[in-house]
Amino acid sequence: MADTTQPACLLTLPTELRNAIYLYLFDFPPTSPLPSFPPQPDALALALRFDTTTPYLHTNTNTPSTLPLRLLQTCRQIHAEAHLLALSLTTFHLPTSTSHPETFRLRSQPLSAAKLGAIKRLTLTARISHLRALNESWAGLPFGHAGLDLESLTIIPRRPDCSTTAYAEVADLSQSHTLAYIFAETFKGLRKIRTVEVRNKGCFNDVVWRILYRGLVFRLWKWGGEECGVRFECSGDGEDERDAWFRVYLGDGEDRVGRGNEVGVEVRRLAGGEMPEPGTTAAGFGP
Known part of the structure; x- marks a missing residue:
């Protein structure tokens, strides 16, 4: 047979x-370098x-x-x-222009609601000036789109052109404070997203990166007290500044169990174990 x-x-x-x-x-x-x-x-x-x-x-x-x-x-x-x-x-991986809700809506228009809702991981590489859209026009939703329900959003900030001039240090400090404000205002009401990770990727030197992270934690502590509904995690101090990162866990309940520190715990850690006194600055937790 x-x-x-x-x-x-x-x-x-x-x-x-x-x-x-x-x-x-x-x-x-996602371990390879980001493309153009x-x-x-x-x-x-x-x-x-x-x-x-x-x-x-x-x-x-x-x-x-x-x-x-x-x-x-x-x-x-x-x-x-x-x-x-x-x-x-x-x-x-999304470029700068998609940080604006109208651009994201137009570029994702060919997708059905089911396909758009299935997307869970996005990475946004954007100039700091364009990241203003996060708290000015997202209105508490990732990319301002009600159809998205993300597990993670990675943000890679890019410096402005003036950061290559003689005023680069002043510009970087200014941009770090701007980013801390933008992120803090965004995370206060951001929904339908579990984790936001911000990666340095050579944007700032180690000192400015620490100022950015401290400023963000401090602002959210001042706003929400010991527990403001988010948790924090960051890379170690000994790691290469170009690969530095921090994560903000926004999920509710079990999504945050065992992940990062509550804001009050993180403030104490960054301040060397002592809770900052009223009137201290965001960058250094000191007068």
Whole structure:
């Protein structure tokens, strides 16, 4: 009798095995350097839809985190089975312009509500001046969009051009205070997001970065007291300033268990164990 056994392929595997393969493929570690961003085509809008006339392979959005999305373009069955899982595990890197709600709305318009709601990880690289949109126009929602429900948002600030002049130190100090104010005002009412991570990536030197973080913690402590609804975590003092980071946990209940310090605890840690006296400054917790 002739052997009629067909060779196994992805679509002939049991569903649970295919799902395990999808999970392994799309849970891609974002460890590579951030790419540059052409104004069009847009990875957030173009790479997430199934359109055989506009293959994802022909775009200029081959960022490390979105490369696995190519699998969604192979056939309609794989797209139907895996696209929501893929969106939930992929980190999309967004440029400065998308910090403004109207720009984000226009560039994400081709996405259905289900696809937009499936997106959980975004990274925004933006000039500090553009980050003003966080507390001025987001109105408590990430990117001002009610359809987003994020697990994490990573923000990578970029310095203005004047930071390369003779006044760079003064400009950096001014920008650090601006960022501390923007972040503090934003985090007071930000919803539908669990964690915000801010990464230095060479924006500031070590001293200015510490001033930024201390200023943010101090402002939220002054606003909300010992427990203001957020928790804090930061990189160690001995780490390279270019890779320094801090995280703010905004989730409720179990989302924050075991993560970071309450604001009162973090203020004491930064102040060397003593609670600052009224009238102290944000940067150094001292007169």
